[in-house]
Amino acid sequence: MDRRRRAAERGGSRLKFQRLRDSHPPIAGSPLEAIAPPPEAEEEGIEAAAHLTDLTCPASWYPAARMMRRRIIAHMGPTNSGKTHAALLELKAAASGVYCGPLRLLAWEVAEKLNADNVPCNLITGQERRTVPGASHAACTVEMASVTRGVEVAVVDEVQMLGDGSRGHAFTRALLGLPAATLHLCGDAAALPLLRQLVADAGDTLEVRTYERLLPLVPQSAALTSLKSVRRGDCVVAFSRRDVHAIKRVIDTHGAHQACIVYGALPAEARTQQATLFNAPRTGFNVMAASDAVGMGLNLNIRRVIFSSMEKFDGTSFRPLTPPEVKQIAGRAGRFGSRYSCGQVTCLNDADMAYLHACLGAENPALERACLFPRYQQLALFAEQHPDLNLPDALEQFADRATLSDHFFFSDYEAMHKLALMLRHLPLPLRDAYTFAISPADPDDPIVSSALLSFATAYSQRGTVSAALAQSVPVRPARNEAELASLEAAYAVLDLYVWLSHRLEDGFPGRTAAMQQRAAVAGLVEEALPRILADPEAISKRCASDTVASYFHHCKFLLCSLAVDILASGRNNN
Numbered sequence: 001m002d003r004r005r006r007a008a009e010r011g012g013s014r015l016k017f018q019r020l021r022d023s024h025p026p027i028a029g030s031p032l033e034a035i036a037p038p039p040e041a042e043e044e045g046i047e048a049a050a051h052l053t054d055l056t057c058p059a060s061w062y063p064a065a066r067m068m069r070r071r072i073i074a075h076m077g078p079t080n081s082g083k084t085h086a087a088l089l090e091l092k093a094a095a096s097g098v099y100c101g102p103l104r105l106l107a108w109e110v111a112e113k114l115n116a117d118n119v120p121c122n123l124i125t126g127q128e129r130r131t132v133p134g135a136s137h138a139a140c141t142v143e144m145a146s147v148t149r150g151v152e153v154a155v156v157d158e159v160q161m162l163g164d165g166s167r168g169h170a171f172t173r174a175l176l177g178l179p180a181a182t183l184h185l186c187g188d189a190a191a192l193p194l195l196r197q198l199v200a201d202a203g204d205t206l207e208v209r210t211y212e213r214l215l216p217l218v219p220q221s222a223a224l225t226s227l228k229s230v231r232r233g234d235c236v237v238a239f240s241r242r243d244v245h246a247i248k249r250v251i252d253t254h255g256a257h258q259a260c261i262v263y264g265a266l267p268a269e270a271r272t273q274q275a276t277l278f279n280a281p282r283t284g285f286n287v288m289a290a291s292d293a294v295g296m297g298l299n300l301n302i303r304r305v306i307f308s309s310m311e312k313f314d315g316t317s318f319r320p321l322t323p324p325e326v327k328q329i330a331g332r333a334g335r336f337g338s339r340y341s342c343g344q345v346t347c348l349n350d351a352d353m354a355y356l357h358a359c360l361g362a363e364n365p366a367l368e369r370a371c372l373f374p375r376y377q378q379l380a381l382f383a384e385q386h387p388d389l390n391l392p393d394a395l396e397q398f399a400d401r402a403t404l405s406d407h408f409f410f411s412d413y414e415a416m417h418k419l420a421l422m423l424r425h426l427p428l429p430l431r432d433a434y435t436f437a438i439s440p441a442d443p444d445d446p447i448v449s450s451a452l453l454s455f456a457t458a459y460s461q462r463g464t465v466s467a468a469l470a471q472s473v474p475v476r477p478a479r480n481e482a483e484l485a486s487l488e489a490a491y492a493v494l495d496l497y498v499w500l501s502h503r504l505e506d507g508f509p510g511r512t513a514a515m516q517q518r519a520a521v522a523g524l525v526e527e528a529l530p531r532i533l534a535d536p537e538a539i540s541k542r543c544a545s546d547t548v549a550s551y552f553h554h555c556k557f558l559l560c561s562l563a564v565d566i567l568a569s570g571r572n573n574n
């Protein structure tokens, strides 16, 4: 792999890391410094290090899968074309199997479906382990997939995510490493050339099945222009928690409809509750305001998707949505088996319509490279050879030296690096420091990251962390959006405790208490959502402008400042 190309591609984040490093020099006594230096001569050390950072043949990392001649079936097609349905039929019919999906909600849904059809199925996600007596099947989030336990059938859903910069490596691992006699890969056809390459690397055979959309998706010619015009079955999509709430307020204020809300920071239980409210007839909640989190996973009775904007904040600046993103989100309308026989899609603003049509008509560009991240053992050996480095520096140096084949790229490890940097002063064994660093804590969320720091500090000092430490904010019913945000943060902290308790069992013995508390917080969020009243000040501001459409269209600077705000307040809003 061309090292220079990778260096150029990583230029932005390398600079950022350099700055971080300059302001935080390595601390003596850091976990990696505690490891004794190897006895090799310098030359041998360099050679061994080069070998350790050689990631050119990841297929060889998975002996169990390599011992099999796997039959791989790619189910390729647009959204709502029955790909997952077809693969699940084969999973159900198998004597043993595993479903690997990108989201907890998808894993939940599949486990429920299989159990309802009398196929006992366990649920395994980062935060949940639900075992069913006699189960030979499991539904899991892709990160939890076992690469050692052989099964008859495995399914990797939304496999095009192997091109995702931060989570893609888990899909690559599943594809190369699942020891399944038959492996079903479901996703967009743009991934097919890359899948062919990976399947060839693994020495397996590939069969391709193509699918067409089950119900039509019709782009409208006119924009909605005002949220007053929303109708039953509409889903207005925005790209931050704050905008989702703003849209809900405006819809509720007009009085004709009440809106359900769905966004990533909402507890999974509350998302399911909102989806159920929206799907059921005669609840009064027949419109939805959602972030792009709606693009994957929930089966919703959406008749029409309305884009409130065609731009999203990517952590640095606003960028246009890509055609695959637009199609993924738009594809939620007119789901087969829902109340509507045809899906529609439009925008709130006239000015966005041309771009919407262009995206829907565009071919998805073929994925060229799959995301890759080394195994823990590789990092640990590398760290052992560089005892002067702490975990964040070892990560950086590993990434710098790593060699990859042309059809792979090194994963974005910025979140992990930030957490490792935050914890580097703690006297933690490498394995534990690594576990804390790969936890789902959002490093840009001040509440969750400070909770992680408290957990890791207590763990390094006392060896055990009480669940009481996970109670980050007072838990009481939310009366407004700000209090709702506090509950969401409380949920995220308890969720983090539960996640850690599955990996450091002795250190985090309060899982049951944390789970009870988490369920209580989720209950409070669910209770609060239908009755969170509109903030009168915000409404009067919005109603003062002609329409919300013009509000969004003419005040891009406001959206920018909102996004900066969001970043500053550290919430992960999508």
Ligand SMILES: Nc1ncnc2c1ncn2[C@@H]1O[C@H](COP(=O)(O)OP(=O)(O)OP(=O)(O)O)[C@@H](O)[C@H]1O
Binding pocket: 077, 078, 079, 080, 081, 082, 083, 084, 085, 086, 186, 214, 299, 331, 335, 336, 337
């Ligand atoms: N042959 C079928 N019989 C009954 N229901 C079906 C059939 N095919 C698909 N469905 C239903 O249609 C809906 C969409 O199917 P599915 O989820 O498999 O689509 P998909 O192509 O995987 O979409 P996405 O890319 O959005 O995940 C689901 O509710 C599924 O259960």
Ligand SMILES: [Mg+2]
Binding pocket: 083, 084, 085, 157, 158, 186
């Ligand atoms: Mg699917």
